[in-house]
Amino acid sequence: MAKQPNLLNGPAPAELRRKYKIIIFFVMACFSLLLTRLWYLQVIKGDDLKQKSENNSVRFRKIKPLRGLIMDRNGTILVDNSPSFDVLYMPSKGKDPDRVLKKLRELYQNKGMDLSFDQPFPKNAKPFLPVKLEKNVNMEKVAIVETNALDLPGVYIDVTPVRQYIEGQVVAPFIGYTGEISKDELEKNVEEYTSGDVLGKYGIEKFLDSHIRGRRGAELVEVNVFGKEIKNVGRIDPISGYNVTLTIDANLQKVAWDALEGKAGAAVALDTRDGSVLAMVSAPSFDPNLFNSGISLAEWTKLLNNPLKPMSNRSISGQYPPGSTYKLIVAAAALEEGIITPETTFHCNGSFELGNRSYRCWLKKGHGSVNLHRALVESCDVYFYNVGKLLGVDTIAEYARRFGLGELTGIDLPNEKGGLIPTKQWKVERLKESWQLGETISISIGQGFNLVTPLQLAVAYSALANGGTIWRPRLINRIETTEGGIFKEYLPEKRGELGLTEKNIEILKYALWGVVNENGGTGRAARRPGSDVSGKTGTSQVISMPENDKVRRDKKINVFHRDHALFVCYAPRENPEIAIAIIVENAGHGGSAAAPVARKILDAYFNGKKKNVLKKPEAKIGLTDVTGNRQQ
Amino acid sequence: MILRFDRRILVNFDWTLLAIVLGICFIGVLNIFSAGYSLSEKQYPLYLKQIQWIALGLLCMLIVFFIDYRVISRIAYLIYGFSLALLVFVALYGYTSNGSQRWISFGSVFFQPSEFVKLTIIVALARYFDDHKSLEPYTLKELFVPLLILFVPFILVLKQPDLGTALILLIIFSSIILFIGINWRSFLIAVVVVLISMPVGWHFLKDYQKDRLLTFLSPENDPLGTGYHIIQSMIAIGSGGFLGKGFLKGSQTQLKFLPEQQTDFVFSVFAEEWGFAGGLVLMLLFIFLIVWGMKIALHSRDLLGTLISFGITALISWEVFINIGMVLGILPVVGIPLPFLSYGGSAMVVLLMSMGLLMNVSVHRFILQR
Incomplete structure (x- = not known):
């Protein structure tokens, strides 16, 4: 390399070689710093941090916002929110999902209830993605899961808000229903939604989704070895969606x-x-509340194939x-x-x-x-x-x-x-x-x-x-x-x-x-x-x-x-x-x-x-200025 | 000479460089695959997209390789101007995401011109100093045009706002100036001017930009944001131990504790699953790439080639150092991707293009005998 002839123009090679040496020294120094730090974190503090990651520690959780209420012209609530208790299973926490499922089914049957999750546990379940066993279960089932936590490793209860359609069938054709975002919908709106989001699928729920939906919140919670939350580290509150008043009576x-x-x-x-x-x-x-407990494929096809087309308005x-x-x-x-x-x-x-x-x-x-x-x-x-x-x-x-x-x-x-x-x-x-x-x-x-x-x-x-x-x-x-x-x-x-x-x-x-x-x-x-x-x-x-x-x-x-x-x-x-x-x-x-x-x-x-029941909706003048901005 | 195909180009092709780059890219794809492994299957996997970007990047690399870098240098200002035009377009009509207007949208594909600017600035500066050779260290007065070359895109990128990229532009510029030689007095004056202009510039920032800067300076004030990122990143890396948890087995990664794990924080994913051993191998690959790049700069037949290859190598060195330093918790968190490993189409294509240019300079030392 030193054999290379001199450059016609530019810095002299001796000068250049001097700079080259300085640079290489500098680069080596920088990377040694990185490697030292890596060694410190992984080898010296490794066991410590490993334990932290296993017991871990802080968990980031999305909080679903409450969707806006839907009311009739007189303020009668047509669509509300209610808590849904879901039974989840975290594959990484339990060793033998099939045995846990069997145990859970037994516990249910002792009280005369069935486990609606009837297929064998999916083989390809990813270890760190919870599998939803049941949606929207009653309080008895919640009690069973909570009191038998030790016999049911990996099984836990998660509470999320779901839509409650009062007189569901009566208004379903125009109110519509909500559901978890689908693959297609997600691909179309990568910016707006993330997987697991609930959105309006039909009717008013779909038409006004951007207003009703609200904004996700997030929470940082410290979790112990059993996955139990110990401490709330930080929280951004979700923002509820806007309420809608319809002209319907x-x-x-x-x-x-x-x-x-x-x-x-x-x-x-x-x-x-x-x-x-x-x-x-x-x-x-149809009953839009069906979609809250996760409509089964059989029920769904039954709805779709019904010659009387209950799903159409x-x-x-x-x-x-x-x-x-x-x-x-x-x-x-x-x-x-x-x-x-x-x-x-x-x-x-x-x-x-x-x-x-x-x-x-x-x-x-x-x-x-x-x-x-x-x-x-x-x-x-x-x-x-x-x-x-x-x-x-x-x-x-x-x-x-x-x-x-x-x-x-x-x-x-x-x-x-x-x-x-x-x-x-x-x-x-x-x-x-x-x-x-x-x-x-x-x-x-x-x-x-x-x-x-x-x-x-x-x-x-x-x-x-x-x-x-x-x-x-x-x-x-x-x-x-x-x-x-x-x-x-x-x-x-x-x-x-x-x-x-x-x-x-x-x-x-x-x-x-x-x-x-x-x-x-x-x-x-x-x-x-x-x-x-x-x-x-x-x-x-x-x-x-x-x-x-x-x-x-x-x-x-x-x-x-x-x-x-x-x-x-x-x-x-x-x-x-x-x-x-x-x-x-x-x-x-x-x-x-x-x-x-x-x-x-x-x-x-x-x-x-x-009987004067049918009131004309009163315009709330004075609450907003011309631009529609809120005023207290 | 320029367009005629020269057999020597094949004979003296820098296969070593290509092999290292492809090797690092391969690790990158594996890593993105793992980072996205437990994500919902509903999304189109990013690693496949990354492969497509690599393919496009290799094509660009080939094109850049075959055009003599001295020809490229002749249109350096034109390319630089074009990249500025793209930045102006972004400022006016750009696509905004996460409060930052950085992208040009082509339907579902997004292009980030600030990545391209990193390369065009290097080539434009190389051209300028090649035209204005001096054996004496440059003074501030002589550096007026290079400063202009830096500041126009610097301001545009800062306004997006994209602090990370703006910072990289500044660092690249400084590296080239230090390399080419600057009068020590001028250097001191420049440093003082920069320090003074900071509080002045602060007044021109909007409130939300100030907030963002403050968060950047003290992450602990933002426990759900940057501070959290760092804690989780360090836990992930540390829990990898000496040999790592194994491919697809990083619990921090798979549990989604890691933020931005396919972009800025990819190294945490890698370090968790491959441990210190893997981290060492990856860093050795990067060191090899950097030393190789610097050697190309050293042996180039003209100042132009030296400056181009130095600039590109410096860019990669700084990005690697700052990114890994930030992930390891010894540098503040700025949005700077890890070259060849972070997911990102524009960065990947521009990086591979730079490698094409590097190979271009490399091969010409065997061709330019006179």
């Missing part, structure tokens, strides 16, 4: 649930004046043909376009001929000559076949859109479906086929390709009731800080106008009143003295039936092929306050199966109002 919600329980269907009640959702029921439902994601409730839209279009006047009559002899096909009216003997009012009151199909044929599918679709059908209502919930309002262009693009006139005939009585959600129907009828305003349905009233200040307030939001003349609105409203209150009206089951209910029945075909009526009515046909019953209404006639949409699946006629459900909700609403 818990009483009305319960009544609506009771009216639908045992059936499959949905009920939505809106405040016609601002779009607040007063009740939203989907049946059958039919009010916003159930898409049904609107049936005769759609006649309101066709009537509005016809009046507004000047195709008919209220006096225009068509003759119904029970069927309508187009080409070589015959379209039946639901009343086989026919309605005779009917005008618009009678056609709506008695729900005459033939009348609307005629009107629909004159209007054409695209004009009907335009009015359906004005009523907010076929598009998202914008409700503050995830998983909303938009439904479908077909047009000629849609069919060409989607099915690569041209539109058939016969399809227009089906569309005009709300069958065929038409699909709407119960919430959309409630919004549409609510708009007619309030004189033409489409409100965005809102479920969330406000989010409050833990101290009670308003963090965010959700105000009513106008989404559109029907754009109908006042005269036509009055004509339609009078007809809808007639449906419930006049002789021959299809919705008489919803009649309430004093509150002047107005509405429209509907029956939506699930599959097209052979022409023969007898087959259609035959009880022996597959339950899932029977028609859905619909009823949409609002009340009172003057200054309407509440609009309701009901669907009862596979239940037959709207007038007989759905209208009585609406009637029960209306009873509760107006009786409750009389």
Whole structure:
């Protein structure tokens, strides 16, 4: 190396070599220091520190925050938190997990209880990761584990907050549920969450997760050889999540649930004046508390595979043909376009001929000559076949859109479906086929390709009731800080106008009143003295039936092929306050199966109002400044 | 000469250097595997990501190796300017994590330009001193431009805030200045100026930055943070004993007592599982790498090569010393990663790039005969 020739420029090699020696000396000195320290820690103090690590010592523990409460409009708590006692097993502490499990099972059985952890202990369990044996156990089991700690090495109790859903099934479809973060969710939000975090999986719990969740705390605890905590070394308190007040009325919600329980269907009640959702029921439902004790795979698949789909919120994601409730839209279009006047009559002899096909009216003997009012009151199909044929599918679709059908209502919930309002262009693009006139005939009585959600129907009828305003349905009233200040307030939001003349609105409203209150009206089951209910029945075909009526009515046909019953209404006639949409699946006629459900909700609403139970939520003015900052 | 492939490049390739680097990288991957072993299986394992970063780094190393370092030096200021532009971009649009705005985000991949700056500063300084050779020690006046080269990225990195990297930039600069030779009076003045400017600079810091600095200076005030890290790190290392607890068997590691165990505190994981014996071997590997790097500096045919290889070797030496010193509890905790062992894509790629440059200088002493 010394043989290298001199550098042309730069420092002389002698000088460089001197520096090199100094540097190497310096580096060696530094590393000797490190090695000395390493020797000191590992060899001299090694045994000492080893013991510390084995008995150890200080443990860092995450503390789960309390999720915010969810309340109804009157402050009734719908979702709370409660402590969950979990039985855990630390593999590194126990030598023989299977024997410990056997012992625990024995102890349980002595008291007549079972250990729900029924599989053999996982072979690949990592020694320092606790295995959850049971979640959310009762106090008896806690007592057994605590008193037999010596016989159960490695087994201990951990307390964490879990969600408590009061009247779980009643509100589950929109409240949703929580669960431990999944692999996918974790990968999407590495920054925000860590493994083991609990987050909202569905409904409001998911929609408002970032506000409800709160912030994790942490704790440093000194632990003794048995894993028992001796001393708290330091702590950062968790921060509870914000509380949420919904627009829901818990009483009305319960009544609506009771009216639908045992059936499959949905009920939505809106405040016609601002779009607040007063009740939203989907049946059958599920118990969100199931997820607290760790739902088993069998239970989970059972829920998912249930043909009645208890995990879906039919009010916003159930898409049904609107049936005769759609006649309101066709009537509005016809009046507004000047195709008919209220006096225009068509003759119904029970069927309508187009080409070589015959379209039946639901009343086989026919309605005779009917005008618009009678056609709506008695729900005459033939009348609307005629009107629909004159209007054409695209004009009907335009009015359906004005009523907010076929598009998202914008409700503050995830998983909303938009439904479908077909047009000629849609069919060409989607099915690569041209539109058939016969399809227009089906569309005009709300069958065929038409699909709407119960919430959309409630919004549409609510708009007619309030004189033409489409409100965005809102479920969330406000989010409050833990101290009670308003963090965010959700105000009513106008989404559109029907754009109908006042005269036509009055004509339609009078007809809808007639449906419930006049002789021959299809919705008489919803009649309430004093509150002047107005509405429209509907029956939506699930599959097209052979022409023969007898087959259609035959009880022996597959339950899932029977028609859905619909009823949409609002009340009172003057200054309407509440609009309701009901669907009862596979239940037959709207007038007989759905209208009585609406009637029960209306009873509760107006009786409750009389008793002054249904308070208007008071705005807490003065608690917050304009920016929403908390003030004490 | 530059682009023509020279057979001598292969014949004289520095295989020893490559072997040491790959060896240390391999230990690093094993170690990250162990550190992440008992983490939830739900996450994509970091050691696999680290392998991908090493692969990318080796590619960069190869590219840097094949471009004559004198050609690189010609565009040194351009590269330096580019790295500054990245830092400015980070200051404006950077991705923030843990209260520090350090990253450029490409979807799920993050790049940390301050790592890149460590290398570009070295090359820019080497170029400057190669252009302005002097047999006399430099005075402060002559060092105006080098100081500028340091301070622009230094301030930008400090503002992120990233004290560790800023500190490393300062130390690298000082090492190069001391190596090239500085007038003793100028040196004393510089030290005095730095000491005086500290309280002045304090006023320009935001409250949270002051808090962070205070925590850094007295960790015991933050029992859940830095102080805890150090206690647990020392317990982990000490409990390893002479021979260690064995691969995947470190209880401190597997119990997650260790903080940042895949990044700044990887050495604790290693020392717990492999003991003093393992620590000794690893440090000998690092010493070998450093001595080898310094030898390359010594035997380079020109000042440029000497300065580049000295700068790179000094960077690695200081990072290793400060990181291990901090983990062993003899230096304050600053966020400085352990080269080749800490998890981190940007650092790994830049380090391997530096190794490419080192090999580049190494091979050219056989080629540049004239």
